[in-house]
Amino acid sequence: MSNSIEMFGITIHKFSMNGALDVLQEWLQFGSNDCKYVVTPNVDHIVQLENNAALKQAYNHAAMVVADGKPVVLASRLLGKALPETIPGSDLVPNIFTRFQQKKLPLKVYLLGAMPGVGEIAAANIKAQWPVVDVVGILSPDFGFEKDSEYCDRICKSIADSNADLLVIGLGAPKQEIWVEKHVHKLPVKVALCVGATIDFLAGNKPRAPMWMRKVGLEWLHRMCSEPKRLARRYMVGAIVFPKLLIKEWLKD
Template sequence: MSCHRISVLKTVIDPFPISALNQYIGEAIASHKQRIIAHHNLHSVYLYHRDAKMRMFYERADIIHIDGMPLVYWARLLGYPVSRDQRVTYVDWIQPLLAMATAEGWRVFYLGGKPGVAARAAEIVCRQYPTLTIATHHGYFPPEENDTVLATIAAFQPHILLVGMGMPRQEHWVLDNLDKLTANAILTAGACFDYIAGAIPTPPRWMGRLGLEWLYRLISEPRRLGKRYLIEPWALLPLMIADVRSVLLRKGRS
């Protein structure tokens, strides 16, 4: 499977659609290899340029898919042939992923969310996929319980580990514990089980397709997300200018 990695905002992304991501996970499981699947949106790009540990995590990641229509629009403006279906958010991906896990008999472990939330989400998905093998653990555990959480994950022997602790904690946790994780596919999944459990309102999918999902989330959680959506993007302006200059230089040489 091939993918043309592209560079935007001084980082890299792999414009994979859902079908290709599922195929990639299947290949990792079949070959008994371990792969880290990360994602980028404007928030993660902001953190990437301010957090050395985030940069280390992305250097270790095997795939960095697009999670955010602004990156799709920006890549298009820079001349990259990126399509709408190459924007993959977990709200859209989790159902096809769990359906494939059920069909293939893959074990799935979700780590994240407040106590009880992930378990409630697992009950919901098990009603949809009765033969799915899934286990969960909340993400609100103190450092002294980390080894116990790792032992719980190891005992379950998941093929897929979804870590949903929010950025940058989930990326830091994966990086810190990578040598103790045996899952074939490790995915940083944000709040995807919070949406399934109904703990966070799910944006209408038409808003996601138009790139307006951020507005719905901002209205739903203004205090928590105000800085992310209203202030952080302005800090990316120098990177955007650098991208435009790079494109103009390439065109000038051609």
């Protein structure tokens, strides 16, 4: 995919939401099971990419990279490399389901991540809203699972045995990106999406920000107020470091 920009040391594809959905639909309908994985950079990812070589490698090997977060899109415009719009993972997943539902195309999905029991609620909600989508596997891995190679192999076997087309990974960054890059050769799915809290959102376990906050780029504020202990420091670091990285990028260009 040549329609891309280089920014903050990574390649980001210049897709609209519909453009990304067109490509993903083609991969899911007609692609082979060689696992093309998708990552969605936001401010936190950009900050981590500076010092995390494993995350950088995962980004380099991703089949699709689309911007999650208004600051990344605004930065692209300031640098004269305008990205069309944000494509948050939390919107991308339900939009894929809606696309397949509208076209009455079957889709088999595996949900990896979130706390125990959340995936089951998400699966019930998915079936109620998008009947063509069949959740064929659900797994909430143990804390620290990524350090246990045998456990990771069992996860990969479970995903393979499910015959899923789409793997939705909600493990949080950078764990989800690093894990999928390391195990991609053992994942015979067509597409894997690294999408953070999306399984929680699908379950209704965590509330999405109101639409007006999403449109003006304030979803981060809603999330921080919902989970201040977990997210306040992350957003504070991002608010300090990201402008410095933007200035560095502007001076480089």
